[in-house]
Amino acid sequence: MNPSDDWVRWGDHWQRQPTVDADRLRRRVQRKRRQMQVVLGFECCAALFAIGQVLHLLLDPGLGLRWKVWAGLALLLVAASVYLSLRVRRGTWQATADGMPELLRLTAARARAGIRLAWLNIASIPLLIAFTLLVAAPWLVPSRWRHDPALEHLLLLQVEINGVVLVPLLVFFVVYIRRQRRRLRHVEALLRDYAE
Amino acid sequence: MREGEFAALLHGHAGLLSRIAASYEADPSLRDDLLQDIALALWKALPAWRGEAALKTFVARVAHNRGASHVIGRTRRPAAQGLDDDLADPAHGPESHAQLEQKRLRLQDAVRALPLTLRQAVTLALEGFSQQEIALALGISANNVAVRLNRARKALKDALGESA
Structure with a gap:
């Protein structure tokens, strides 16, 4: 049998598969996009709160030098976490069209x-x-x-x-x-x- | 991208997307999640489409990339799918419908059992893509596609018991 006949015959069976409800899929994607926006907003708020707390410690005149050093390091840690989170999220979608x-x-x-x-x-x-x-x-x-x-x-x-x-x-x-x-x-x- | 355009794109490619997702995932609920991921990836990727390939080819490429990401790192092979009883085809009687369903499911299982590098080319060939279009969708050469389709055809014939 001609190879292309096999592909046509199999293609006929293959395309009999059930098809997703496109409207339902679109609604699910809309919901997911909203969820992602909420999570991003929550992460931004949490990062801002953490940075605010650490800056408060850094600027507190009553605290000793060792706590200020600790607060400085914590600030670096928060900044690194935010950067990594953004980098991972960008990488997840970066290659979808490659x-x-x-x-x-x-x-x-x-x-x-x-x-x-x-x-x-x-x-x-x-x-x-x-x-x-x-x-x-x-x-x-x-x-x-x-x-x-x-x-x-x-x-x-x-x-x-x-x-x-x-x-x-x-x-x-x-x-x-x-x-x-x-x-x-x-x-x-x-x-x-x-x-x- | 406007919601209306995206809705039209999903309507126009729902069958293609469903079948690509089914080639990566046998479990219906996980397949639903994969389809959602594919649709979301399309939403993100479409602004980058400049018309260098046909929209169908671009959609297939994004869908296969998400599908491949879904299975990479997973060690267990997905379970074979059972026969769906609720997929009535009005053009055929109940007996021939069941036979067609059996053939379709056997083909689906045989395709899913292929190595990823063959499976991707096969799913597109079964959609009627030319070798050039498959090469464009997967980012490999047309010669490479021809070799893969040849190997895959033999493997499918063996799996379906059609070897001479």
Whole structure:
């Protein structure tokens, strides 16, 4: 049989598939766009609030130098988070109109960047803990909090809150790195296929 | 882009988009989500369309890119789809309709089982795209498309039990 006959015959079966309701799909896209705008607005508000708080700390004349240094570093952290969030969002949509090899190369580059970023985050957690302990050292001396129930309560609360946040965060980054490596292997295999 | 133009684009390409999404995802609810992602990607990408390719080719390219992003990194192969009972075709009696449905589903499963690099070319060939149009949509050479379609045809014939 002629190869083109096969494609025509199969194409006839293929095109009998059910078709999506276009109006329903358009409404879903409208809803999704609104949701994305709300999330973006919320993220902007949260970033502005965080920057405002840190600037308040920086400009407070009653605070010592070590807290001002801590606030400066926190400001850098907030700025980096906002930048990364915007970069990831832009990258998600950037390649929608590229050819498949370009899309795969960009996906691989993003996976590699994601892995590097996750390792950076994993490394920054003990660094942040060490720096915070250094800044808070005068309040951590046992003779200071043993006879001050309010300070003891505050320190315990900090340990609990940070433990609850940091341990899942570490697990998240490890899982994320494994997932990105798997993605990278898949993309590299596809790129080899396309190069054949 | 105005809402009216976007609605017209979705109406004009609903079949193509549905079939491309179905080639990447067997689960109906995940397929719905993928279709929504594809439509959203089209909304974002369309302002960049300058008419260098036909609109149908551009739409297929964006849809395949989203579909590929959907499956990259996933290790489990999607499950085969069961027979839909609610897809009546008034042009055929119930028996021939069931047979046609079986053929369609077997073809759909066979296409989904192809490696991604063959599947993308196949879905476009089944839509009636020329080799040149497929090359343009996927960003590869026409020769490359011909090789892939040849390999895919053999694989489909084996999978459908049509090998001589």
